[in-house]
Amino acid sequence: MSNLEEVLKSREEEIQKLRELLELYERVSKLGEVELLAAEQTLNAHETTANLARNELIEMRDRFKGLGQLNSERKTAILEIVNDRQAPLPSLATKFEEMGKKDDYFYSDFFRIIANLDLPESEARSLWKEVYSHAEGISKQLGRSMNFVVALLDYIYLKNRLIENPKIVDIYSFEEIILNAVIDEGTGIYNRRYFNLVLNKEITRSKRYQRDFCLFLFDLDNFKKINDTKGHSFGDDILKLVAGTLMYAFRTEDISCRVGGEEFTVILPETSKANARVAIERFRTYLRNSSKNDFGIEVTVSGGVSEYPKDGEESSRLYSISDARLYEAKSLGKDRIVYE
Known part of the structure; x- marks a missing residue:
């Protein structure tokens, strides 16, 4: 050749x-x-x-x-x-x-x-x-x-x-x-698909290194009323404010996602409930102040927190517990987070 x-x-x-x-x-x-x-x-x-x-x-x-x-x-x-x-x-x-x-x-x-x-x-x-x-x-x-x-x-x-x-x-x-x-177009943060993917990966990582982490699930109080009285465009601006506040209030390694209409989650790697509480309360304070200053209304949230592995070692179990505690917060009068 x-x-x-x-x-x-x-x-x-x-x-x-x-x-x-x-x-x-x-x-x-x-x-x-x-x-x-x-x-x-x-x-x-x-x-x-x-x-x-x-x-x-x-x-x-x-x-x-x-x-x-x-x-x-x-x-x-x-x-x-x-x-x-x-x-x-x-x-x-x-x-x-x-x-x-x-x-x-x-x-x-x-x-x-x-x-x-x-x-x-x-x-x-x-x-x-x-x-x-x-x-x-x-x-x-x-x-x-x-x-x-x-x-x-x-x-x-x-x-x-x-x-x-x-x-x-x-x-x-x-x-x-x-x-x-993986990005929610309305807010610019991660969406439900990414949440499902990364929650399982965080469980795998935490299990390997024997670390704990927390899952914070919340939704906005009275969001339907905001949409009905102020309009959907106003409601969209509130959702963007929530997303921006999440990125500001939590650490870079914490993963914030929009998983439903007005429902959000935050995965906090290597974080106990005691430390999660500090970050969550900081977020709630920032959100109340920002919404009042920027939009003339005080936006509050109700939520629940679960901890790996104390509350469960499966993604569905952790989400279910956080969700149940969210609804408990609603039934107790809203504007609160249930940890246990």
């Missing part, structure tokens, strides 16, 4: 791997709700969602909201290019030239959408030319037209290592997965 044949064979193997990678991301974009957790693992590659810090998730959410604000016509046009497997390279070059003339930021948006690369327009134009030349070179070696997406993957992932984890998928599905997988 000649050196050229060996090079071509090696290149064919790399291209096949890239095709498999591309097919994987295409399958991810079509996953249904049942497979969502598996999609989270695939899309994050080197970091699972459960291990991402709260601020990183919110930053990711904001970043993809930014993508959502891109002109929908431009997105559609770019995705058509990505998904057109049969288009010869010269026709792609013509399309790019036409779009580049119409839009001053076409090339930067192109790489931002399909490869998660933030580049100035001038650098994006240069990168496009480099990728196109790369595709032409491989096409000549193979004796047939090279698929542009495969050439793009080969160039930015294998040849130049511009990114370690390329995300070339249907951007609409990708945005939906990122935005809805």
Whole structure:
């Protein structure tokens, strides 16, 4: 076998791997709700969602909201290019030239959408030319037209290592997965899906290291009355205030989630009930003061607290006990937390 044949064979193997990678991301974009957790693992590659810090998730959410604000016509046009497997390279070059003339930021948006690369327009134009030349070179070696997406993957992932984890998928599905997988859109904190995931992980961790932790479950007192008298927009602002107060009052390692309409939870790792009480009372004080100052009403909460392993070693048991104590707090007149 000649050196050229060996090079071509090696290149064919790399291209096949890239095709498999591309097919994987295409399958991810079509996953249904049942497979969502598996999609989270695939899309994050080197970091699972459960291990991402709260601020990183919110930053990711904001970043993809930014993508959502891109002109929908431009997105559609770019995705058509990505998904057109049969288009010869010269026709792609013509399309790019036409779009580049119409839009001053076409090339930067192109790489931002399909490869998660933030580049100035001038650098994006240069990168496009480099990728196109790369595709032409491989096409000549193979004796047939090279698929542009495969050439793009080969160039930015294998040849130049511009990114370690390329995300070339249907951007609409990708945005939906990122935005809805673990973040509650209304408040910006974690949602019920993430709560279920991380509660089980915290039980596993605490069991391994023989540590305790507390689960705080609460809801807002008289929230329906607030919605009925002040309007749902006002109610939404109150929910956002609660979420912001949670992030301010509790530690970074404490995990706050919205698990229902006006129902929230906080997981407090390596925390006894005595210490949890201090943090919870701080939160309640901040919330009463902030709501009165900002909205002219005093928002209170009723809740219950359970402790691992004293109150139980199963997630369902811990949640059930916290929930029962929440309802006990309600029956005792609201605006209180039940610990035992």
